[in-house]
Amino acid sequence: MPSAEARVDDPPLLRMRGIGKAFSGVTVLDDVDYEVRAGETHALLGGNGAGKSTLMKILEGVYTLDRGTVEIDGAAVELGTPQAARRKGIAMIFQEFSLVPTLTVAQNIYLTRETRTRLGLLDDRAIERRAAELLAELGVDIDPGLPVSRLRRASMQLVEIAKALSHDARILIMDEPTASLAQSEVQALFTIVERLKARGITIVYITHRLEEVIEVADRVTVLRDGRVEGTVERSELTMPALIEMIVGRDVGATMQWAERPVDRGGTPLLELQDVSTARGVRDVSLEVHAGEIVGLAGLMGSGRSELAHAIFGIDALESGRILVRGREVAIRRPADAIAHGIVLVPEDRRAQGLVVDHTVQANMMLPLLRRLSRGGLLDDAAGAQIAERSVERLGIRTPSLRTVVRRLSGGNQQKVVLAKWLATEPDVLVLDEPTVGVDIGTKADIVELVRDLAGQGKAVLVISSELAELLAMADRILVLRAGAVDRSLDRSELSDEPELHRLVQEAAA
Amino acid sequence: MSVATRGFRGGSPPARRKVEWRRYVLYIGFVVLFLAFAITLGDDGFTSSNNLLNIVRQTATISIMAVAVTFVIGAAEIDLSVGAVAGLGSVVCAMAIDAYGVVPGVAAGLALGVLVGSINGALVVVIGIPSFLVTLGMLGIARGTAQWVTDSAPQPILSDAFNATFGSGDLGPVPSLVVWTAVAVAIGHLVLRRTSYGRGVLATGGNAEAARFSGVPTRRIKFLVMVVSSGAAAIAGMLYAGRLQSGRFQWGEGDELSVIAAVILGGTALFGGRASVIGALLGSLMIGLINNGLILMGLEFSQQQIVRGSIIILAVALAARD
Numbered sequence: 108m109p110s111a112e113a114r115v116d117d118p119p120l121l122r123m124r125g126i127g128k129a130f131s132g133v134t135v136l137d138d139v140d141y142e143v144r145a146g147e148t149h150a151l152l153g154g155n156g157a158g159k160s161t162l163m164k165i166l167e168g169v170y171t172l173d174r175g176t177v178e179i180d181g182a183a184v185e186l187g188t189p190q191a192a193r194r195k196g197i198a199m200i201f202q203e204f205s206l207v208p209t210l211t212v213a214q215n216i217y218l219t220r221e222t223r224t225r226l227g228l229l230d231d232r233a234i235e236r237r238a239a240e241l242l243a244e245l246g247v248d249i250d251p252g253l254p255v256s257r258l259r260r261a262s263m264q265l266v267e268i269a270k271a272l273s274h275d276a277r278i279l280i281m282d283e284p285t286a287s288l289a290q291s292e293v294q295a296l297f298t299i300v301e302r303l304k305a306r307g308i309t310i311v312y313i314t315h316r317l318e319e320v321i322e323v324a325d326r327v328t329v330l331r332d333g334r335v336e337g338t339v340e341r342s343e344l345t346m347p348a349l350i351e352m353i354v355g356r357d358v359g360a361t362m363q364w365a366e367r368p369v370d371r372g373g374t375p376l377l378e379l380q381d382v383s384t385a386r387g388v389r390d391v392s393l394e395v396h397a398g399e400i401v402g403l404a405g406l407m408g409s410g411r412s413e414l415a416h417a418i419f420g421i422d423a424l425e426s427g428r429i430l431v432r433g434r435e436v437a438i439r440r441p442a443d444a445i446a447h448g449i450v451l452v453p454e455d456r457r458a459q460g461l462v463v464d465h466t467v468q469a470n471m472m473l474p475l476l477r478r479l480s481r482g483g484l485l486d487d488a489a490g491a492q493i494a495e496r497s498v499e500r501l502g503i504r505t506p507s508l509r510t511v512v513r514r515l516s517g518g519n520q521q522k523v524v525l526a527k528w529l530a531t532e533p534d535v536l537v538l539d540e541p542t543v544g545v546d547i548g549t550k551a552d553i554v555e556l557v558r559d560l561a562g563q564g565k566a567v568l569v570i571s572s573e574l575a576e577l578l579a580m581a582d583r584i585l586v587l588r589a590g591a592v593d594r595s596l597d598r599s600e601l602s603d604e605p606e607l608h609r610l611v612q613e614a615a616a
Numbered sequence: 617m618s619v620a621t622r623g624f625r626g627g628s629p630p631a632r633r634k635v636e637w638r639r640y641v642l643y644i645g646f647v648v649l650f651l652a653f654a655i656t657l658g659d660d661g662f663t664s665s666n667n668l669l670n671i672v673r674q675t676a677t678i679s680i681m682a683v684a685v686t687f688v689i690g691a692a693e694i695d696l697s698v699g700a701v702a703g704l705g706s707v708v709c710a711m712a713i714d715a716y717g718v719v720p721g722v723a724a725g726l727a728l729g730v731l732v733g734s735i736n737g738a739l740v741v742v743i744g745i746p747s748f749l750v751t752l753g754m755l756g757i758a759r760g761t762a763q764w765v766t767d768s769a770p771q772p773i774l775s776d777a778f779n780a781t782f783g784s785g786d787l788g789p790v791p792s793l794v795v796w797t798a799v800a801v802a803i804g805h806l807v808l809r810r811t812s813y814g815r816g817v818l819a820t821g822g823n824a825e826a827a828r829f830s831g832v833p834t835r836r837i838k839f840l841v842m843v844v845s846s847g848a849a850a851i852a853g854m855l856y857a858g859r860l861q862s863g864r865f866q867w868g869e870g871d872e873l874s875v876i877a878a879v880i881l882g883g884t885a886l887f888g889g890r891a892s893v894i895g896a897l898l899g900s901l902m903i904g905l906i907n908n909g910l911i912l913m914g915l916e917f918s919q920q921q922i923v924r925g926s927i928i929i930l931a932v933a934l935a936a937r938d
Binding site for chain 1 (some may be wrong): 756806810811812814815816818819822823825826827828829830831832835890
């Protein structure tokens with residue numbers, strides 16, 4: 108890939124040179140050169156485990172580097188601690204926000220730097236005025252006197268940004284800033300990013316969503332396996348080239364839909380008849396046949412996850428019936444669903460999918476505890492075998508089965524969730540946003556896996572906000588609206604993503 | 617899948633390796649303390665087999681409650697009522713023995729434990745009151761009930777069979793209290809490490825929502841840990857009654873703090889998800905060791921408390937945390 112270095116006259120704002128970092132003997136970053144120019148929005152891309160987080164943690168001062176130098180404005184700096192990095196004008200916008208929910212917006216922004224009255228008491232009104240000015244400069248409408256817990260997630264993120272600016276940050280690191288945002292909020296964020304840029308703020312933008320990169324980035328640097336794969340100017344950006352740089356192989360074909368024969372003649376494997384729940388699912392009827400992949404589309408709040416929870420016994424049915432192979436089943440708790448061969452890969456893998464402080468093996472054994480008991484005692488050896496096979500089958504990158512799941516990358520964590528459910532040998536899989544926060548390579552793996560499972564005669568129900576992904580997998584797509592099925596579309600009726608996008612938006616209107 | 621060939625490699629590895637010895641600080645501390653006492657207090661009879669057996673005997677009630685509370689804390693709950701339930705158990709058992717005989721007496725003590733535990737468990741699981749508050753309230757209720765029904769008077773137990781089995785007797789060469797402790801620890805360890813229930817307890821403590829989404833019956837587990845905790849406390853109360861040949865409302869007073877200290881010293885995470893029964897036993901023995909050594913040293917009760925408190929803080933501070 109061509110490098111843009113030659114065109115720069117001044118020293119870049121940030122220059123990291125020859126960065127090396129290893130953890131317990133495993134090299135994570137190897138001779139990485141990374142440059143950010145003043146005022147640009149620079150996307151940092153790479154698969155899970157490529158080294159993005161490590162590189163950024165060095166920049167934030169969380170990790171110390173083994174080798175290499177960091178220069179800001181051409182002068183070598185020691186970052187060592189987060190405080191030192193902040194003094195150099197580097198601020199991180201956290202994925203999991205670092206705000207105190209019970210304090211107000213203004214109190215959060217000026218935490219530890221409060222304005223005081225003459226008597227030395229805190230002057231909340233003064234900081235609210237200052238916060239209001241700051242937020243107005245950003246062009247956002249948030250009441251600085253409101254407790255943060257009352258804000259939407261998108262607003263919390265803006266408060267984070269305001270907080271960073273109040274620290275005179277020059278470089279903002281945004282790690283997956285759109286991960287928890289709705290489509291309209293994403294657009295609003297991009298407007299803010301433009302405004303920050305106009306103010307001369309430099310942004311390092313980390314994401315898995317490549318469309319966003321093409322929309323906001325001036326330049327892109329791709330890491331792979333701890334090395335720089337290349338840096339590309341905006342004018343040279345193309346989606347296929349980016350994907351190949353990240354993955355090192357051509358996955359474009361994976362995201363192409365190919366019509367598969369599905370026999371809808373017999374009894375459906377899973378059938379819902381007029382299912383309603385107190386959590387907002389309304390009279391949903393649907394069928395999923397063996398070998399079929401049914402996609403659930405819809406905006407946030409359309410009841411997709413709630414429907415999944417009803418099927419899996421998290422939420423009780425108010426009315427309606429669930430049938431497996433034509434026979435009505437009573438599902439009152441997840442264990443009932445599992446016993447009937449139904450599993451759920453939940454939306455929030457860290458909160459619902461994993462015990463992150465437990466090992467890979469312990470997590471994989473969790474749904475199997477009953478089955479792995481022999482005469483009242485757990486058969487850990489059998490559990491280890493199953494875990495071993497799963498790690499191999501899904502290509503999970505983990506130092507060992509005894510590694511605590513928290514230490515794995517997002518994509519590998521998601522594979523652990525998938526693996527733990529596949530080990531139960533289910534007939535029906537409900538997948539709620541199975542590729543959220545995973546890199547493009549893992550995403551392709553998951554798409555392939557889902558097709559593979561359907562090919563083995565399993566019934567699959569996939570929820571996804573990424574329409575391209577639904578279009579790549581699903582044989583049929585149901586669009587939900589306010590907890591009810593708005594449309595049922597055969598995949599072959601749909602031409603492309605914009606069309607589905609329009610239908611989903613229509614359902615919301 | 618094509619990525620399977622990439623092989624094992626960590627995504628985001630640990631920030632830095634903690635020194636391994638911290639993992640074993642309790643064991644090291646135990647040995648160091650033992651050796652220190654053995655050297656300085658050898659002449660005062662610290663190392664005599666009689667004294668050592670005494671330590672195990674005196675800590676039996678704490679050890680047994682600690683085994684059960686290991687499950688409670690492992691499941692991210694807490695039980696502050698164990699000491700009070702032990703007192704009430706001793707009283708109920710003694711009064712029932714006096715009225716109906718030994719077997720109904722023991723049954724009554726056990727039933728009391730299960731009853732109190734069921735109330736605790738139901739309040740936690742069904743109504744959703746935090747176990748800290750439920751058991752704080754139950755501490756007062758149990759202790760008050762025990763004092764009220766006995767009019768503050770000790771309830772003597774005249775059955776030699778009971779007193780021997782639950783207190784001062786021996787099984788062959790081994791004191792019965794040592795046997796009780798060994799049985800409780802063995803069962804506790806096996807259940808925690810090798811049964812689906814034990815694994816469910818740890819999963820519930822580690823992340824209750826993920827455990828529920830995995831089909832673990834988290835509500836039943838939380839209920840059961842509370843029931844077993846009170847049941848073990850009632851047994852501990854009967855052991856007090858056997859050793860002291862009477863039931864009395866004051867038995868077990870303040871034990872909840874020793875029990876929690878023993879469990880946490882033993883490496884169980886204060887907020888659940890990680891637990892060790894063997895560790896709890898060692899924690900309990902260590903507390904007994906400290907008490908015994910300090911008495912032999914001739915320290916006053918007030919001084920003992922200060923030293924004991926300091927050692928506990930030191931041990932937990934040195935232990936591994938993640």
